[in-house]
Each structure stands twice: as structure tokens, then as C-alpha cells.
Amino acid sequence: MSIPELSTTSYAILGLLAVRPWSTYELARQMDRALGWFWPRTRSKLYEEPKKLVALGLAKANDDPVGRRRRTVYAITPKGRRSLASWVREPGDGPVLEFEALVKVFFAEHGTKSDLLATIAGVRSWLEDRAQQSQQIPEEYLNERGPYPERLPWLILTGRFLDEFDVAVERWVNWATETVESWPDDITGADPDLEALAAMADRNAAVLAARRERSG
């Protein structure tokens, strides 16, 4: 490789630049709006990465002063498009989850039943905040006002993943709330939900059986 292995973050930004040129601020907004849901990065990264792309000839920077301040607008180059295309064709990594609240559930013995319920309730709030933030996007497109409608078929693919994810969280919150509410106040006396456990084991077995069937 002549190119020293860009990170996924670099390619994510390069991908946005392939849609159109953006100033850094616009890139940041775009990350908030969409990409950030499954590739979250802090804003300051968005000032660094494009510089790297420019250094490699994958993008170019245009200075576009606003008043006394400079603003940098980045655009993709043909070389950048080629690099992006070859990245897109390689299958990517699977989902990675980080879930602090669940770590606290995992160590629930150090808190009370009501602490645990509060932790779970916090996840419900998270879900609601998220519903709030993401509500306008599908509506824009349904009203034929969403940007870059030619990309819509695959934007729906990604949106649907996030939707399934939220459904999973919601289902879990509902079940976990009920389950913990049924426990005694001293949670060390709780009975394990062995039915749930058996269901997990079964589903797991089903996935593996399906694989054996698929692959011979």
C-alpha cells in the first residue's frame, strides 16, 4: 500500500466529502445528523482528519474567509474517490457496543433495587431523547424534502438498523423493569429468570443450526 492505512474515521469523512464539499462546521453538523449514530467521534477530530486527507492528496482545502476569520472548505479529489471506492468494497467490522449503564447492571450487587431501577429508567430516557433527536429526518424524506434523495435507498438501510437497535433497547427496558420490580427489596434474594436464560440458549443454538444448514 502506498497509502499508510487510513482509519475508518478518515474514510467516514472522505465519504462525506464525496457527497459534496463541506466546511468543517458543516461536517460536524452532518455527523450529528446521521453518521454519528453509528460512528461517533468528537468534533475536534473533524478538524484534524481532513488535514490528513489533504496531506495524502485525497482531498483539497479551500480557504474561504468569512469576515476577518478564515474558514476551510474541503473537497474530495479523484484520487480520494478511488481510495474511498476501494475501501467501500471490502466488508467492514461488525457492530461494537459500549454501554456503561449495563456495566452498572452487571455489578448491581453493590447498589439497591431502586438504584438498579433508576439505572434502567435512565436507559428509557436515553431512548426518548434519541427518538426526539431523530424524528425529523424520516419525516423530511417522506415529504420529499430530504437532502440527496438519490442516496435514500441506502440511507433507509442504515436508518432501519438504528431503528431495530432502538426497538431492542426498548424491549429490554420494558422486560428488565418488570423483572426487577418483581424482585424482593433485597436483591440478593432475587430468583434468576431461568426461562429467559433458556430462551437465549435456544436462540443461540438456532443461529448455529442455521449456519450449519447454510454452509453444508
Added chain:
Amino acid sequence: MSIPELSTTSYAILGLLAVRPWSTYELARQMDRALGWFWPRTRSKLYEEPKKLVALGLAKANDDPVGRRRRTVYAITPKGRRSLASWVREPGDGPVLEFEALVKVFFAEHGTKSDLLATIAGVRSWLEDRAQQSQQIPEEYLNERGPYPERLPWLILTGRFLDEFDVAVERWVNWATETVESWPDDITGADPDLEALAAMADRNAAVLAARRERSG
């Protein structure tokens, strides 16, 4: 605060030390087995963090040489237990997702239909690998052979979340495969699945309506 704000990773390790003392290697295995599914960290972190805990008086290190090499076994202190307990009672952050393959889906216009199908198929393999890796744990507990059975009620809570997550991924893979297969070879001619889009908008609205009902 006298304690300079530990990270979630620190508390995760502290939580494990509260179960029993472990050598670093055992900690690493334990991360692979369970915590790593929702708080993934590289192995070398597991050598660093305990040192920090020791410096703060939250854990103590015992040297336990094996042949000519040293091995360090860490144990929690009473102060460590107090610190852990106060962390557990605060509700934690919601789930954060990173999903490289989905970034590639998002930029699917730079690849072909079959590239896209391959990306989705990669996610199915991920799912199967995961089923493989996690299969024995529920079975151990169902056979009453799992370690620390007194923690089982909340271990099932966390396991169930991961199960719901996998179900979501599986549902998405199935739907996405079907959807993309129905597209023309030139994906720029694909029709957006507006029904799916409308369903997402509806679910979103339902979550928000439920919140209004709850809090109003």
C-alpha cells in the same frame, strides 16, 4: 472529590476485583467472557488500570512469582468497595454503537450491488461467530455449573440485553439482504423502501407519545 474521577474502565475492573482477586491474565479472560461484550478494552489496558487503582488505595497488588517470573494478583480494598458502590448507584450512560460495516452501507454508492450484499453477509458471519463464542455460558448456568451463581439474576439481565441486540442485528441482516436483492444491478436505480421509512417515523412518534403520557 478526593478521587480524581476514575474512568468507566477503571470501575469495570474494580467491579471484577470485588468478585474475587484476580491476576491480570484472569482479568483478561473474564473480560473476554462477559464484560467485554459491552465494555470492550484491549488487554494492555488491563495491565495499566489496576496500577492506578493501587495508587489510589482502591486495590492492592500481591506479588505471586511463578518460576522466575513475577505475577501480580490484585484485590479490592474496603475503600475500593465504597468507591465502587457510589459509582454503581449513579445511572450510567446509554449505549454507544460503532459499526464500520454500516458506514460502508451508508456510502454504498461507491460500490456495486454485490459489494453491498457482501458487506451485509459479513454482518451475518459476525452474528454466527458471536453465537458460537457465547453459547456455553447460558448452558453452564442452566446445568448449575456457572461461577458465582448468586450473581445470576443480574447476569441474566445483561445477557438478555446482548440477546436482544443480536436479535436486532439478525432481523436487520435478513431484511437488508432481501431488500438489496430486490434492487436492480445498478443500485443507483433502486427504489427507496418508503414503507420501512414510514414505519420508523411511526415508531418514533409512538415513543414520544408514550413519554408525554408518562410525564404529563
Added chain:
DNA sequence: TTCTTCATGTAATTAGTTACATGATTGA
């Protein structure tokens, strides 16, 4: 006795976050 896997750790590097600073624009 040698190969492989288990086990133990450090060092160098990269990625990512937090904190800060300040100009431009808008609307009360």
C-alpha cells in the same frame, strides 16, 4: 527436546476528549 499455547508484561504510537479562545451573526 522442541514446538505450541498459555501467561506476563512494557514501550511506542495513535486516537480521541476536554478545555480553551475568540470572531460572526442575529434578534431582543
Added chain:
DNA sequence: TCAATCATGTAACTAATTACATGAAGAA
């Protein structure tokens, strides 16, 4: 005209990963 918010960026710091090195134990 002043406060709030939008916009632009850097610097210092912390977290995390990758690469490396090597001893111990068990199997062939």
C-alpha cells in the same frame, strides 16, 4: 447595543491500541 448562539479552530491531555519481548507448561 448587548446577549445569546452560531461558527472556527488549537493545545494539552488522556485513553486505547499495536507491536514487541519473553518465560512457563504441556504435548508430540
